[in-house]
Amino acid sequence: MLIRRATDLPSSELTPEGVYVNRRTFLAAAGAAAGAVGLGAIAGGLSPRALHAAVLGRQDPQAVGKPYGLQSDDKPTPWSDVTSYNNFYEFGTGKDEPIEMAKNFKPKPWTVKVDGLVGKPGDYQLEDFLKPSAIEDRIYRHRCVEAWSMVIPWRGIPLADVIKRAAPTAKAKYVEFTTLYDPKRMPGQQSGVLDWPYVEGLRLDEAMNPLTMLATGVYGRDLPNQNGAPLRLVVPWKYGFKGIKSIVRIRFVEQQPRNTWNIANPSEYGFYSNVNPEVDHPRWSQATERRLGLTGLDKLRRRKTLMFNGYVDQVGSMYAGMDLRKNY
Amino acid sequence: MNWRDLYARVRALREPAWFPVGLIVASCIPALVAIGALLSDVVGSTNVLGSNPVKATEHFLGEWTLRFLIATVAVTPLRQVLGWNWLAKHRRTMGLFAFGYVMLHWVAYALLDVQFDWNDLVKDLVKRPYIMIGMAGLVLMIPLTVTSTKAMIRRLGGKNWSRLHTLVYPIGILGVVHYWMSVKKDIEEPAMFAAFFVVLYAFRIWKWQVKRTANRAANRAANHTAAA
Numbered sequence: 001m002l003i004r005r006a007t008d009l010p011s012s013e014l015t016p017e018g019v020y021v022n023r024r025t026f027l028a029a030a031g032a033a034a035g036a037v038g039l040g041a042i043a044g045g046l047s048p049r050a051l052h053a054a055v056l057g058r059q060d061p062q063a064v065g066k067p068y069g070l071q072s073d074d075k076p077t078p079w080s081d082v083t084s085y086n087n088f089y090e091f092g093t094g095k096d097e098p099i100e101m102a103k104n105f106k107p108k109p110w111t112v113k114v115d116g117l118v119g120k121p122g123d124y125q126l127e128d129f130l131k132p133s134a135i136e137d138r139i140y141r142h143r144c145v146e147a148w149s150m151v152i153p154w155r156g157i158p159l160a161d162v163i164k165r166a167a168p169t170a171k172a173k174y175v176e177f178t179t180l181y182d183p184k185r186m187p188g189q190q191s192g193v194l195d196w197p198y199v200e201g202l203r204l205d206e207a208m209n210p211l212t213m214l215a216t217g218v219y220g221r222d223l224p225n226q227n228g229a230p231l232r233l234v235v236p237w238k239y240g241f242k243g244i245k246s247i248v249r250i251r252f253v254e255q256q257p258r259n260t261w262n263i264a265n266p267s268e269y270g271f272y273s274n275v276n277p278e279v280d281h282p283r284w285s286q287a288t289e290r291r292l293g294l295t296g297l298d299k300l301r302r303r304k305t306l307m308f309n310g311y312v313d314q315v316g317s318m319y320a321g322m323d324l325r326k327n328y
Numbered sequence: 329m330n331w332r333d334l335y336a337r338v339r340a341l342r343e344p345a346w347f348p349v350g351l352i353v354a355s356c357i358p359a360l361v362a363i364g365a366l367l368s369d370v371v372g373s374t375n376v377l378g379s380n381p382v383k384a385t386e387h388f389l390g391e392w393t394l395r396f397l398i399a400t401v402a403v404t405p406l407r408q409v410l411g412w413n414w415l416a417k418h419r420r421t422m423g424l425f426a427f428g429y430v431m432l433h434w435v436a437y438a439l440l441d442v443q444f445d446w447n448d449l450v451k452d453l454v455k456r457p458y459i460m461i462g463m464a465g466l467v468l469m470i471p472l473t474v475t476s477t478k479a480m481i482r483r484l485g486g487k488n489w490s491r492l493h494t495l496v497y498p499i500g501i502l503g504v505v506h507y508w509m510s511v512k513k514d515i516e517e518p519a520m521f522a523a524f525f526v527v528l529y530a531f532r533i534w535k536w537q538v539k540r541t542a543n544r545a546a547n548r549a550a551n552h553t554a555a556a
Contacts (some may be wrong), residue, residue: 085379093514096378132428146512148380193513264513283456283510285448292379299370300440 026053056168063153064220065137068211068308070151076139077150079219081293086146086226088245090179090186091192097188102225105185107246110230116176116252120166126230130216132165133157137220138213143269143309144277145239149289154234155217160208175207175265176200176257177233178249186246194260200233200244201257201271203318211236211314214247237315239273270328275309276317279328351418355425357434358392361532382440389433392505394521395424397500401528408535420476423496427473430466458509465502468495497532500525 063076084099091098091105112125135155142150163175181197183189189196206212213234216223223229228245235242241261251257261269268282277287288302308315319327344350365376366385377384403419406412442448452459472493474480481489504525508518 080375081379089513093516095380148383193515280455283458285451290380290382295373297370300443303444 011173012037039082057162057190061219061221063139065139065153065155067139069141069314070139071141071306071310074151076153077142077291077293082150082152082218083224083227085292087146087240088188088226088228089235090188090196090198090246091226092188093164093193097226101187102229105225105229107223107225107229110248111245112231113249114162114251115249117169117172118252119169119201120165129162129231130157133161135216136213140211140213140234140236141309141311142236142240143289145241145273145281145286147270147281147284147286147289147305149291149303150293151291153219154213154215155220156213156215156234158210159212159214160210162214162250163204163208166250171254171323172203172252174253174257175204175253176249176251176253177202177244177247178251179244180246180248197261198244198260199257200242200259202233202242203233203256204252205318206235206315209315209318211311221305237275239275239313241269242273272319272327274315274324274328275305276307276324276328277305278307279325339411341410341412343412344496347414348418351421355396355421359429362388362432372456382436386433386436386441389429389436391517391521392506393426393429393433394500394503396422396429397496397503398521398524398528400426400496401500401525401532405528405531405535423472424476427469430469434466458506461502462506465499465506468499472496472499497529500529509548 060079067074073254085095086098087095088098088102091101092223108126112124112126112129113122114124115121135157137153137155137322139151142152159175177200179198180186181189183196202212215228215232215234217231218224223232228243228247229246232245233243233247242259256271259269259273261273262271275286280286286305289305290302291298294301306312359404362385365374366381369377369381400419400422403415403422406415438444438449442452453463454460472495475489475492484492504518505524507521508515511518548554
């Protein structure tokens with residue numbers, strides 16, 4: 001076996017963003033994976049990507065950003081999990097499908113339409129849309145309605161910036177977001193699994209909350225396609241499906257907009273969809289969650305889900321006096 | 329070689345000598361893979377099962393339960409179409425493996441997912457229809473497993489035993505419905521399993537109809553003769 005020292009590496013292979021390969025992990029993984037590969041063919045259900053990752057070892061960039069609402073044991077979820085375990089039905093319904101099916105998606109050039117009840121409507125090139133705001137890196141907790149969670153270093157701008165610039169009229173009470181509809185580029189839209197295009201909505205005060213972000217990146221890099229490139233919503237106190245991806249339109253409206261999962265299954269997915277351990281999903285409990293991307297026995301452990309995903313102080317007052325069981 | 333010859337050759341296939349042992353060894357492999365991969369991920373530091381190893385293990389074992397149920401149900405149609413009567417004696421083995429996999433599936437759910445919190449287990453069971461349906465399937469498999477020995481077949485008598493073991497058909501339906509209800513909107517995989525059951529059940533119902541019509545005709549003929 002040829003063992004190269006670090007100095008033998010061409011500069012292109014050095015690690016500009018703290019990319020590293022833990023060699024021991026890699027070797028252990030390679031040994032185990034070699035055994036697993038042979039059986040893998042028979043084991044139809046195991047994801048080839050996971051085998052691939054096990055063979056190559058993890059090459060995770062380091063998280064950057066200011067932590068928001070993190071608990072003492074909240075560590076950023078590795079890049080490989082954040083970018084390979086995705087719900088993005090526009091690129092397939094399996095969690096491991098988007099990373100493959102979105103491979104050739106071109107997120108640039110990109111236009112964002114701002115319209116509805118605003119003083120300054122317009123169609124913006126993404127660069128122009130982002131330019132007036134300072135890009136920030138923030139580490140948020142992320143809780144999926146399916147009872148798994150991650151800790152994600154997002155990069156983006158506060159949605160409030162965009163709203164202020166659009167100058168909504170006094171009539172505007174809600175913000176509606178729309179994903180690109182282009183079945184050729186988003187092959188999942190060729191199936192009728194959801195009503196396309198994906199739409200989501202927030203109350204204006206929720207949209208203006210300082211935590212609400214329009215993300216353009218993750219781990220200090222541009223958003224990978226499977227994570228909703230080039231522009232997605234991040235609302236850390238709500239279930240993940242509220243975080244609409246690949247946004248092409250932001251519309252200000254008077255009536256509460258509909259949202260895709262609510263249309264698909266109104267008894268299971270509401271408009272608010274705030275993380276709430278006391279209100280179960282009809283088919284499973286939301287009291288606990290499984291944190292992904294941990295190692296060893298921690299992979300198996302469940303942890304308690306926190307009210308508003310741990311952001312009570314920042315968002316609780318918006319829902320004072322509301323029946324959260326009714327407004328799930 | 330024409331199709332008729334090919335069919336005749338396939339029909340003429342005898343049970344290979346390695347088949348009884350091969351079937352058992354092959355049937356154990358998915359379970360060993362699941363356990364090995366999980367141990368490697370949890371005790372070692374691999375990532376074979378992906379980001380959510382608990383769900384991956386659960387689903388993997390659940391799907392193998394359905395595969396063994398399909399195999400069990402497929403034995404009679406295969407005998408009828410291909411004439412492989414030697415498969416009959418392996419049907420119980422396949423059924424037992426279906427039970428083994430459903431138990432592993434349940435252990436994965438109870439131990440890894442719910443972490444043996446009896447409170448949660450009971451709550452899940454009474455509150456969640458898809459868990460109820462899955463458990464109903466599992467429970468119905470218990471009498472079939474208990475009566476799978478030769479002694480039990482003798483004790484029950486072939487006819488009663490066969491009647492009891494037609495339970496495998498509702499069990500298959502419960503299994504697929506359980507899977508179908510557990511997914512959010514990604515019904516492709518449960519639909520694939522459902523398709524297998526639909527084809528096999530349709531075949532059984534068709535055969536049963538043909539037999540019933542034949543019996544009736546025979547009875548009628550017998551009556552006519554008697555009347556004359």
